[in-house]
Structures are given as C-alpha cells and as structure tokens.
Amino acid sequence: MEKTKAKSLPLSKRGLNFEMLMWIFTRLSALAMYALILFAILGALVMGARYQMNMADIMRWGFMPNSPHVVNTDVPDIAPWMTPFWKLTAIALLLVAVAHGIHGLVVVADDYIVSHRGRQIVRVISILLVLLFFLTGAYVIWTA
Amino acid sequence: MALKRQVGLKQGLRYKGGGPMLVWVLHRISGIGIALFVGLHILASLTSQLYGWEIAKSINILYESSVFQMVVFFCALFHAINGLRITILDLWPKLIEHQREAIWVEWAVFIPLFSLAVVVIVTTAGG
Numbered sequence: 542m543e544k545t546k547a548k549s550l551p552l553s554k555r556g557l558n559f560e561m562l563m564w565i566f567t568r569l570s571a572l573a574m575y576a577l578i579l580f581a582i583l584g585a586l587v588m589g590a591r592y593q594m595n596m597a598d599i600m601r602w603g604f605m606p607n608s609p610h611v612v613n614t615d616v617p618d619i620a621p622w623m624t625p626f627w628k629l630t631a632i633a634l635l636l637v638a639v640a641h642g643i644h645g646l647v648v649v650a651d652d653y654i655v656s657h658r659g660r661q662i663v664r665v666i667s668i669l670l671v672l673l674f675f676l677t678g679a680y681v682i683w684t685a
Numbered sequence: 686m687a688l689k690r691q692v693g694l695k696q697g698l699r700y701k702g703g704g705p706m707l708v709w710v711l712h713r714i715s716g717i718g719i720a721l722f723v724g725l726h727i728l729a730s731l732t733s734q735l736y737g738w739e740i741a742k743s744i745n746i747l748y749e750s751s752v753f754q755m756v757v758f759f760c761a762l763f764h765a766i767n768g769l770r771i772t773i774l775d776l777w778p779k780l781i782e783h784q785r786e787a788i789w790v791e792w793a794v795f796i797p798l799f800s801l802a803v804v805v806i807v808t809t810a811g812g
Contacts, residue, residue, distance in 0.1 A: 568772045575765070595809035596802055597754055600761070609730065642720045649713060670724075678727045681734055 563644055570641040577634040578603045588621040607631045609685045628682055635678045643671045704788045712767045715760035722757055754806050759799060766795050
C-alpha cells in the first residue's frame with residue numbers, strides 16, 4: 542500500500558472547539574457509564590439482589606439502582622436503595638447518559654440536516670431536551 | 686455548509702460497506718432505540734409517579750415482555766460493546782490499523798453474551 546502524507550493538522554494547531562470537546566466527552570462519558578453500570582450491578586448484588594435474578598432485573602439494577610426498579614422484583618427490602626448515596630449515583634448516571642444520548646441524536650441529525658439554520662434549531666431543541674429529561678428524571682429518582 | 690447528498694435510499698442500501706458499515710448502522714439504530722426507550726421511560730415514570738396515570742403504568746409493564754427485553758438488551762449491549770471498540774480505537778489511534786480485526790473481536794464478544802441473555806430471558810421472562 543502506498544504511503545500518503547497525513548493531511549490532518551498537528552494537534553497543537555488544531556485548537557479546541559465545542560464539537561471537539563463533545564467528541565472527547567462522548568468517549569469519556571461512555572467510559573464513565575461502564576463504570577457506573579458495573580458499580581450499580583455490584584451494589585445491587587451487595588444490597589440483596591443475589592437471589593432469583595432475571596434479565597429484566599439485571600437491566601433495572603444496572604441502568605438505574607433506584608427504588609421503583611426494586612418494587613417489582615423479589616427483593617424484600619427496598620430501604621437500602623432509598624439512601625441519598627444511591628439516589629446521587631443514579632442521578633449521576635442519568636446526567637451522563639442524557640448528555641451522551643442527546644448529543645448522539647444531534648450527531649445523527651447533523652447527517653441529514655445540513656443548513657446552518659436547521660443545525661441551530663437542532664441545537665436549541667437538544668438543549669431543551671437535555672434540561673427536560675435531566676430535571677424530570679432527577680425528580681423521579683429523588684422523590685421515588 | 687452547502688453539503689449536497691446525491692445518494693438516494695436505494696443506492697444507499699446497495700452500498701457495499703461491509704462489516705464496518707454494518708456496525709456503524711447498528712450503532713446508530715441502537716443509539717436511537719435507547720434514546721427513545723429512556724425518554725419514554727422517564728416521562729412514563731414521571732406521570733405514573735405524579736398522577737398515577739394508568740397508561741403510564743401499562744407502558745412500564747410493557748417492558749416486562751420477553752420480546753421487549755430482547756430488543757432493549759440487544760440495543761444496550763451492542764451499543765456498549767461497539768462503543769467500547771470505538772473508544773479504544775479513538776483513544777489509541779495507532780490501533781486503527783486493526784479495525785477490521787477489532788470488529789471480529791467485537792462480534793466474538795457480543796454473540797455469546799447476547800445468546801446467553803436470550804436464553805436467560807426465554808427461561809425467566811413472564812410473557
């Protein structure tokens with residue numbers, strides 16, 4: 542294969558803009574979500590979820606260790622899930638996941654909406670959606 | 686910003702992107718699927734918690750069905766494993782030379798894990 546010269550700028554000349562920061566955020570938030578989901582599943586096992594687990598339960602605990610997710614399961618005691626520590630853990634996962642997900646939708650939309658005006662509208666809607674889902678989700682978790 | 690796409694849907698479907706294009710499409714579809722599911726789930730939980738709406742409760746009960754579990758788990762697991770591949774290749778750019786092998790590794794991890802999950806879902810899910 543023929544070697545071609547790299548056309549990209551060196552890192553020092555590229556500078557940082559918002560899209561670049563969001564690009565790195567997508568990768569780092571993915572790593573954060575792996576860690577939080579692993580932590581949530583381990584926490585669920587410690588808090589008594591070891592018996593009679595099925596796939597839906599594992600997904601519930603993995604993605605959001607909050608008390609409404611426990612009520613439907615065979616775990617008798619939901620008190621350990623009600624502590625501020627686990628609520629804050631769930632809210633942290635929610636915040637990272639909402640930002641990652643809505644940014645992903647913006648990236649998808651950018652492939653089909655190419656006008657400057659359209660992309661601005663997409664960004665305004667995305668900010669509103671982040672606020673909507675983060676605030677309602679945090680409310681659901683905190684008051685559950 | 687004046688991008689023009691001259692490719693229609695039929696031509697797009699005939700494009701032979703192979704393995705990398707397949708995982709790109711699946712990553713996109715599974716990402717949209719997760720966003721729809723999580724968004725609907727948050728709003729349904731809010732309305733059932735605040736107002737006790739029956740429709741919100743029935744939406745949340747829908748998630749118990751085995752088909753729904755399989756779809757959600759496919760989206761979540763595929764997005765997670767493919768995302769890990771992307772993250773590793775992007776954070777260590779020298780590995781991009783081996784991206785086709787990375788996709789084979791990805792399937793070798795995904796297929797056994799998802800098959801196991803399907804067995805667990807079929808044997809334990811209620812409906």
